[in-house]
Structure formats: structure tokens, C-alpha cells
Amino acid sequence: MPNIIEPKLIAGNSNMPLATSIARRMSMHRGMNVGLVDARVERFNDGEIFVEVFENVRGEDMFVIQSTSNPANDNLMELLIMTDALRRSSASRITAVIPYFGYARQDRRTKARTPISAKLVANMLVEAGVERVLTMDLHAAQIQGFFDIPVDNLYASPIFALDIKEKFKDRIDEIMVVSPDVGGVARARELAKRINAPLSIVDKRREKPGEVAEMTVIGDVKDKICVIVDDMCDTAGTLCKAAELLLDFGAKEVHAYISHGVLSGPAVQRITNSVMENLVITDSIAATEPVAACEKIRVLPTAPMFAQAILNIWNGTSVSSLFEQGTLEPIYEGFFRG
Known part of the structure; x- marks a missing residue:
């Protein structure tokens, strides 16, 4: 051999x-x-x-x-x-x-x-x-x-932390990391610890996959720059609703950091029309033409x-x-x- x-x-x-x-x-x-x-x-x-x-x-x-x-x-x-x-x-x-x-x-x-x-x-x-x-x-x-x-x-959280520290270096004290559901708290807490930020949770109840019946915010997000962190975004319905809910609860801005941008179906259009400032994903999934063309979506290299x-x-x-x-x-x- x-x-x-x-x-x-x-x-x-x-x-x-x-x-x-x-x-x-x-x-x-x-x-x-x-x-x-x-x-x-x-x-x-x-x-x-x-x-x-x-x-x-x-x-x-x-x-x-x-x-x-x-x-x-x-x-x-x-x-x-x-x-x-x-x-x-x-x-x-x-x-x-x-x-x-x-x-x-x-x-x-x-x-x-x-x-x-x-x-x-x-x-x-x-x-x-x-x-x-x-x-x-x-x-x-x-x-x-x-x-x-x-x-x-x-x-991906160490990469996200490096990006957040650079993009929000003058406003890092205003960052609030948000988990979009209770199941993702450990992932959100990990990022929050890396950038020394507080943590909030969006509690959601699903009637069936892909549909959310009820959502509420656990934690005070008033006047905060909310950063939603999750492992994947598929149709972006839950993500966009969570962003709207956070603004309703007094958040100043909403950004999202998602490891895997599945982004199927109406996802790109929803993100384009959403109240989110931007969505940051990694290149773990090859970007489609609509994803690459969307001004609100930014891709970090892995x-x-x-x-x-x-x-x-x-x-x-x-x-x-x-x-x-x-x-x-x-x-x-x-x-x-x-």
C-alpha cells in the first residue's frame, strides 16, 4: 500500500x-x-x-x-x-x-x-x-x-459571533439574542455567551408542521437589536412572524443568523417583504439565484x-x-x- x-x-x-x-x-x-x-x-x-x-x-x-x-x-x-x-x-x-x-x-x-x-x-x-x-x-x-x-x-456560532462583533461593534451592548423556539435555547445561549449578550425566547405552538398557531415573547426585548439564531430556515414563515412579534414587543431592529438556508418555496419573497433588516446564512447549501439576488440575505463562508x-x-x-x-x-x- x-x-x-x-x-x-x-x-x-x-x-x-x-x-x-x-x-x-x-x-x-x-x-x-x-x-x-x-x-x-x-x-x-x-x-x-x-x-x-x-x-x-x-x-x-x-x-x-x-x-x-x-x-x-x-x-x-x-x-x-x-x-x-x-x-x-x-x-x-x-x-x-x-x-x-x-x-x-x-x-x-x-x-x-x-x-x-x-x-x-x-x-x-x-x-x-x-x-x-x-x-x-x-x-x-x-x-x-x-x-x-x-x-x-x-x-456556525463562532463564525456568527465574529461577524456580529464586527457588524455591531459600536452597538454590541444593545444586542439581544433570540431563540425562535424553546427547542433552540441551547443553540441561542451558546451564541449569547460568545458575545456576552442577554437571551430571549419566542415561544410558539404548532398545529401541524409548517404552521404556527400562537407565539409570544419570553424576556424584555424593548429597545434591543434582536438577533434570531437557528439551525435552519425552510419556508421562513415562522422566522418572519417572529420578527414581527419582536417589533410588536418593542425591539428596535431584528436580524437573523441561520446556519442552513434551505429557503424553499416562498421563503425568499417572504424575507424580502419582511420587517427583518437582514438574514445571514452560511454556504452549507449552495445559494440559488433568488437567494443570491436578495439584498436582505448575506452569506458567510464555511x-x-x-x-x-x-x-x-x-x-x-x-x-x-x-x-x-x-x-x-x-x-x-x-x-x-x-
Whole structure:
């Protein structure tokens, strides 16, 4: 078996811009070119996915970069088939880099005769040959326990904290971090601690998925700059209603920091027409044309963090060090200025 000289990256079609950015950042860190493995991921006329790897990967440490975002089923199958192709090509180790982990909302049985799809996806990945998973802001932390392999779950909150400290540096004392529901309090509290801000909660009651029956605010948001933080935004209905409610309770401004901009259906139009000043998301999901064109939506890069995490995994060093702002500040040096 040949010696492993460099980590090797391969990407599916879900988020090629992010994969390219990760490769570029790794090249900067290594001082030598780290490119994406030459491969093709195509479809037959009936929609079947076909993968062909054109480079020798025998004995190599492979990192497959693929978000399982819309179309979730196609992107998940691409990931599984790429993994199978690498395993059958004698790759030494296969790490699935999944910036956005789809099906994560189905992490438990909420009613009788419903699936736990997140567990099913975990089983499929392991069976395909994935030996390690690197992801960011899982919808439910317990999903890490669905795997019998190592799972590294990165957090966007240190990046958000760096951005907030720069954008609101003259008004940081006016910031109030807001969780859009009780279930997201731990995530909001984490960001609040990083920027030394108070915490408020929007309590909502759902009649059925995607619809909110009643909302109220827990905490005093009067004359505050409210920053709503959550892991994902799908149709943006709840987010926009929460922004209106916060203004009704006396908030001065409302901004939102969301890890994964799913932004399906009427989401972009709702955000454009909303009372929010802006929505900040990461590039874990490739931005569609409407998202890129929306003046209220701003995208923060995750490539520096993922590139460093991949290098740490390859080197056998700590990934949890990336949870700290002090570690990320040098990696993102200069990005938040100006």
C-alpha cells in the first residue's frame, strides 16, 4: 500500500462552489495544490446516478464533500454511490463531509407509525462504506449517536459571533439574542455567551408542521437589536412572524443568523417583504439565484473552517479546537473587516 501523502477531496453536484473553496483553502494551508479528484457524477436518461473516478485512490484518505440538500434524495444517492465507488477502488478511509445533513428533522417518532429517517440515513452511510462523518449544526445533537462511527459536528456560532462583533461593534451592548423556539435555547445561549449578550425566547405552538398557531415573547426585548439564531430556515414563515412579534414587543431592529438556508418555496419573497433588516446564512447549501439576488440575505463562508477540520482529521489532531473563536479568528483573519 502506498504512503498517504495528501488528503484527497472528491465532490458531488450538490455544492460544488463550497467544495472548490475548501480545496482552495487547503491549498493555502498546505502550500501546495490540493485539488478535487477528477471524477464524473452523471445520470442516465431514467435518472439513475452513475459515478466514475478517473484517478487512482488506492490507499488514500478520501473526503467526500456533499450536502444532502434539495434535491435531498438525489444528493444522498450521489453520496452513497460515490462512497461505494471509492470503497471498491480500495480507498484507505472514507470521510463524508456533509455541511448540511438532510433528513435531520426526522430524528424521533413524534406520532404513531412514523419513521426515524435520520437513523435510516445513518445506517445507509455506514453500510455504503463511510468511516467518519464531518458535518455542521445538526438539527438534533443526538443524531451523532445514530452512528457507530466517529461524527464531528462543527458549529456556525463562532463564525456568527465574529461577524456580529464586527457588524455591531459600536452597538454590541444593545444586542439581544433570540431563540425562535424553546427547542433552540441551547443553540441561542451558546451564541449569547460568545458575545456576552442577554437571551430571549419566542415561544410558539404548532398545529401541524409548517404552521404556527400562537407565539409570544419570553424576556424584555424593548429597545434591543434582536438577533434570531437557528439551525435552519425552510419556508421562513415562522422566522418572519417572529420578527414581527419582536417589533410588536418593542425591539428596535431584528436580524437573523441561520446556519442552513434551505429557503424553499416562498421563503425568499417572504424575507424580502419582511420587517427583518437582514438574514445571514452560511454556504452549507449552495445559494440559488433568488437567494443570491436578495439584498436582505448575506452569506458567510464555511470553507475555512471545513478545510481546517479536514486537515485536523487527516493529521489526527483535535477537531473540537474549532469550536473556539480564538482558533477561528486567525483562519478568518481579514474576512469580517471593512
